[in-house]
Amino acid sequence: MVTREMQDILADAREHGWVMEPQAKRFFSLAGLDVPRGGLARTPEEAGQIASVTGYPVVAKVVSPAVIHKSDIGGVVTGLANREGLEETFSRLSKTEGFEGLLVEEQLEGIEVIIGAKIDRQFGPVILLGLGGTMAEIYGDVALRMAPITERDVSSMVGGLKGKVLFTGYRGSRPPDMAALTALVTTFSIIIEEIGDTIDSVDLNPVLCSWNRCTVADARIMLKKS
Amino acid sequence: MDLLKLFQPKTMAVIGVSLTNESHPANVIFNKNNLRQRVKVVAVNNRGGELRGEKVYESISHVPGQVDLVVIATKAHLVPDVLSECVQAGAGAGIIISGGFAETGRKDLQDRVRAIATEGGFPFVGPNCLGIYSPPYLDTFFIPSERIVRPEQGKVALVSQSGGVLVDHMVKCAAEGVGVSAAVSIGNKAMVREIDLIRYFSEDPGTAVITFYVEGFDENEGRQFVMAAGECPKPIIIMKAGKTSEGTKAVKSHTASMAGDYAVFSSVMSQYGIVEATDEFELISFAEALSCYHGSIEGRVAVVTGSGGHGALCVDACAAHGLTVPGIDETAQGELRDQVSPVIQEIASFRNPIDLTGSSVDDDFAAVLRYLSRRQDIDCIIALLLPYLPGISTDLGARIGMIYQQEKKPIIAYVPHVEKYWMLIEGFMLNDVPVAHSVEDAVHMAEALKRHRSW
Numbered sequence: 001m002v003t004r005e006m007q008d009i010l011a012d013a014r015e016h017g018w019v020m021e022p023q024a025k026r027f028f029s030l031a032g033l034d035v036p037r038g039g040l041a042r043t044p045e046e047a048g049q050i051a052s053v054t055g056y057p058v059v060a061k062v063v064s065p066a067v068i069h070k071s072d073i074g075g076v077v078t079g080l081a082n083r084e085g086l087e088e089t090f091s092r093l094s095k096t097e098g099f100e101g102l103l104v105e106e107q108l109e110g111i112e113v114i115i116g117a118k119i120d121r122q123f124g125p126v127i128l129l130g131l132g133g134t135m136a137e138i139y140g141d142v143a144l145r146m147a148p149i150t151e152r153d154v155s156s157m158v159g160g161l162k163g164k165v166l167f168t169g170y171r172g173s174r175p176p177d178m179a180a181l182t183a184l185v186t187t188f189s190i191i192i193e194e195i196g197d198t199i200d201s202v203d204l205n206p207v208l209c210s211w212n213r214c215t216v217a218d219a220r221i222m223l224k225k226s
Numbered sequence: 227m228d229l230l231k232l233f234q235p236k237t238m239a240v241i242g243v244s245l246t247n248e249s250h251p252a253n254v255i256f257n258k259n260n261l262r263q264r265v266k267v268v269a270v271n272n273r274g275g276e277l278r279g280e281k282v283y284e285s286i287s288h289v290p291g292q293v294d295l296v297v298i299a300t301k302a303h304l305v306p307d308v309l310s311e312c313v314q315a316g317a318g319a320g321i322i323i324s325g326g327f328a329e330t331g332r333k334d335l336q337d338r339v340r341a342i343a344t345e346g347g348f349p350f351v352g353p354n355c356l357g358i359y360s361p362p363y364l365d366t367f368f369i370p371s372e373r374i375v376r377p378e379q380g381k382v383a384l385v386s387q388s389g390g391v392l393v394d395h396m397v398k399c400a401a402e403g404v405g406v407s408a409a410v411s412i413g414n415k416a417m418v419r420e421i422d423l424i425r426y427f428s429e430d431p432g433t434a435v436i437t438f439y440v441e442g443f444d445e446n447e448g449r450q451f452v453m454a455a456g457e458c459p460k461p462i463i464i465m466k467a468g469k470t471s472e473g474t475k476a477v478k479s480h481t482a483s484m485a486g487d488y489a490v491f492s493s494v495m496s497q498y499g500i501v502e503a504t505d506e507f508e509l510i511s512f513a514e515a516l517s518c519y520h521g522s523i524e525g526r527v528a529v530v531t532g533s534g535g536h537g538a539l540c541v542d543a544c545a546a547h548g549l550t551v552p553g554i555d556e557t558a559q560g561e562l563r564d565q566v567s568p569v570i571q572e573i574a575s576f577r578n579p580i581d582l583t584g585s586s587v588d589d590d591f592a593a594v595l596r597y598l599s600r601r602q603d604i605d606c607i608i609a610l611l612l613p614y615l616p617g618i619s620t621d622l623g624a625r626i627g628m629i630y631q632q633e634k635k636p637i638i639a640y641v642p643h644v645e646k647y648w649m650l651i652e653g654f655m656l657n658d659v660p661v662a663h664s665v666e667d668a669v670h671m672a673e674a675l676k677r678h679r680s681w
């Protein structure tokens with residue numbers, strides 16, 4: 001299931017010790033996970049071209065090997081409604097240390113979920129699922145299972161969260177697509193087992209789950225220290 | 227790995243007895259087994275001689291006949307040679323009591339010992355351990371007989387990385403009346419490890435429940451452990467030390483930060499239906515409950531009491547431990563009312579908790595428990611029995627025990643654990659009804675039945 005291109009993505013990232021967002025998303029899209037439409041812009045013009053294809057509003061995110069947590073430095077801007085705003089964001093974020101470009105993507109709706117993996121010394125590959133977003137660590141509302149995980153495990157993981165009601169629909173909102181979420185998590189678990197020797201941990205955060213889609217809105221792969 | 231000779235040897239040699247120091251561990255082991263345990267024991271010291279009138283052999287090769295088990299308590303540096311002799315002499319299995327291996331930085335010495343044993347197909351427990359207590363066959367704990375508290379022979383196997391903690395668990399088992407099938411101190415676990423013992427005890431007809439005290443697993447050993455546990459038909463209980471990790475390393479992913487060592491441990495245990503105890507009291511309570519009832523429940527509890535306050539406390543504890551106390555419908559309340567003594571019909575409450583009041587008698591408890599045992603919407607009954615109520619007799623334990631034997635719905639009793647009430651407690655326990663020492667403890671026991679998953 002791990003293709004040559006996927007192996008190359010991991011190999012190319014060794015120098016920095018982690019796989020940055022555009023490459024990490026490419027990695028998981030090759031594995032069959034849904035990622036947002038968009039692309040990496042090196043110039044303000046490219047940013048505008050990408051946005052004209054995806055349609056506004058868009059999300060813009062800084063890409064730099066020096067920045068692991070983009071939100072911490074204001075490197076994620078959502079709800080950009082027009083070209084003007086996008087170009088202004090490009091010029092501001094281009095001053096970031098190690099700037100390699102701006103990731104411009106369609107803006108998606110849905111509840112924010114974190115899906116992660118860690119290679120545990122005692123138990124090997126372990127999968128995490130919980131409430132995601134920038135507050136993920138503050139709430140710490142997550143469930144852990146040893147890989148491989150089954151469809152039944154996914155529903156018991158969701159059922160064990162304090163925020164489980166978010167997954168069944170609350171206050172009139174449409175519940176997220178649980179079949180898509182289940183397929184995503186079980187596929188992710190298989191991939192993690194296959195690359196377990198090369199990685200340390202993975203964050204897919206957030207995964208945006210709406211009534212018809214579960215999309216990996218951000219991803220990073222931390223490689224094992226050699 | 228055939229471990230039967232470790233647990234049920236016919237003959238045992240204790241290597242390293244002292245001819246001058248009676249309190250040497252090897253001497254304690256020799257003395258407490260000689261003529262007191264079923265195993266036939268001989269002493270070995272390379273100088274030969276006599277010990278309390280018994281011949282001391284100069285070497286294992288001089289001992290006549292087959293030696294099933296050797297206990298090695300020599301200095302660490304002598305162990306490789308001694309072990310080689312044992313393998314050559316055709317001994318069946320070993321216990322290495324001696325310390326001075328990986329725990330003191332001598333992993334090389336430990337690796338040599340393991341290599342000799344592996345090549346010779348010779349299973350051994352240790353080094354750096356107390357060994358095995360396996361009634362009525364043997365007891366290699368180097369604690370003099372007058373100092374040890376022995377639980378009765380029973381159905382719970384105790385396995386521990388720490389000898390000290392193991393002895394403490396035995397003391398607590400004895401205090402709670404929980405019987406032990408075997409206790410193993412695995413020390414540095416150079417060869418026989420937790421996984422081997424899961425496999426052994428899952429086949430051992432004398433064991434119904436296996437408990438583990440672990441400090442940590444080696445690389446990937448945790449994974450192998452839960453896989454083996456997943457295949458074991460008997461309940462497994464685990465208690466872990468080292469829940470807090472020292473210092474936080476610079477963690478760069480959210481996942482690595484939230485999936486700390488203990489969080490992973492605890493989640494994976496529950497994923498595989500292994501019941502985690504947070505302290506030794508839980509461990510013993512869980513073992514008692516699961517040695518009586520091996521199935522699992524969803525956790526719909528009926529509480530029966532002679533005191534309203536106890537009932538209320540129990541309902542609170544159930545809620546705190548994820549158990550439900552479902553209401554009893556009016557028809558059923560009426561049926562219950564019809565079965566109890568006229569004197570309590572108008573003062574008792576049948577809603578759940580069912581409070582039969584201080585005026586209740588044995589017959590009332592028996593009738594209510596029988597009725598509840600047959601209801602589909604209840605899968606566990608907690609009976610809070612207060613023997614100071616004048617209508618409650620010491621016969622009630624055996625009587626309720628019989629109801630459990632006939633109906634097979636798990637019943638957990640609470641009786642204050644004081645000498646005066648012990649006959650009541652035994653009546654329950656002899657019939658596989660666990661008896662808690664507090665209301666909270668009774669709820670813990672019910673929780674264990676819920677957390678244990680039958681495969």
